[in-house]
Amino acid sequence: MAQTDTESREDGLRLRARLxxxxxxxxxxxxxxxxxxxxIDFAIIAFFLAAPILKNMGWAFYALDYLVAAxxxxxxxxxxxxxxxxxxxxxxxxxxxxxxxxxxxLFPAWLFNLGFLRMLRLWxxxxxxxxxxxVGARFDDTRVEGIVRALSGLVTFVFVVTGFVYATFRGHDxxxxxxxxxxxxxxxxxxxxxxxxxxxxxLGKLLSIAIMxxxxxxxxxxxxxxxxxHKVRFPCERCGLxxxxxxxxxxxxxxxxxxxxxxx
Numbered sequence: 001m002a003q004t005d006t007e008s009r010e011d012g013l014r015l016r017a018r019l020x021x022x023x024x025x026x027x028x029x030x031x032x033x034x035x036x037x038x039x040i041d042f043a044i045i046a047f048f049l050a051a052p053i054l055k056n057m058g059w060a061f062y063a064l065d066y067l068v069a070a071x072x073x074x075x076x077x078x079x080x081x082x083x084x085x086x087x088x089x090x091x092x093x094x095x096x097x098x099x100x101x102x103x104x105x106l107f108p109a110w111l112f113n114l115g116f117l118r119m120l121r122l123w124x125x126x127x128x129x130x131x132x133x134x135v136g137a138r139f140d141d142t143r144v145e146g147i148v149r150a151l152s153g154l155v156t157f158v159f160v161v162t163g164f165v166y167a168t169f170r171g172h173d174x175x176x177x178x179x180x181x182x183x184x185x186x187x188x189x190x191x192x193x194x195x196x197x198x199x200x201x202x203l204g205k206l207l208s209i210a211i212m213x214x215x216x217x218x219x220x221x222x223x224x225x226x227x228x229x230h231k232v233r234f235p236c237e238r239c240g241l242x243x244x245x246x247x248x249x250x251x252x253x254x255x256x257x258x259x260x261x262x263x264x
Contacts, residue, residue, distance in 0.1 A: 020082045052163070122155065150222040165185060
């Protein structure tokens with residue numbers, strides 16, 4: 001019996017070591033594994049985007065829903081097991097967002113009206129260390145990362161608001177379908193306000209104001225990322241400053257001599 005317990009612990013340790021290698025390693029097989037996970041993530045996000053239309057498929061939609069739930073649950077379980085301290089892992093807000101998304105998949109009949117929050121998966125993916133350790137490692141230009149993060153915030157906001165408008169105001173004042181909700185969101189976000197689609201009552205007006213204010217903020221953030229000066233990641237050995245100008249010779253924080261390799 002003791003030998004069986006020992007073998008089980010050894011098998012568990014080997015599995016954890018394997019998962020840590022795949023999720024955190026820098027060798028080509030680990031990078032290929034994470035790229036595959038990222039591709040699957042984008043496919044799941046595409047399913048979330050199409051869910052309001054696919055819901056009319058009936059049982060086939062729920063079959064897809066539970067398949068996506070199984071994939072997401074397996075990924076979350078593997079990440080948790082590979083993490084050194086699961087309690088520390090659970091303290092991360094992104095983890096709780098993913099757990100909530102999983103709940104909407106497991107109980108689609110009861111939580112479908114909150115399904116628009118599934119699009120937060122796009123934001124959590126493009127702002128995760130997992131993504132940037134895999135894809136972002138190809139870029140030492142922090143400007144690329146800044147643009148992608150800003151764009152992810154804007155796109156996620158558009159589709160989360162669109163889903164909320166569709167779920168809350170469907171059937172009112174021109175919101176007859178998902179495209180109408182998207183049209184209203186973009187028109188309000190850009191402050192174009194054509195006026196042919198409006199939301200009723202005080203809640204509609206307050207939501208429109210919030211969309212305008214948050215939208216302007218997100219557009220400004222994206223514009224800032226686009227015009228931000230080009231910098232590269234090169235940690236200073238003395239003070240730890242992470243980014244510097246490509247032609248920097250000294251660290252601008254502490255004056256330490258640095259030697260940034262030429263690009264290419």
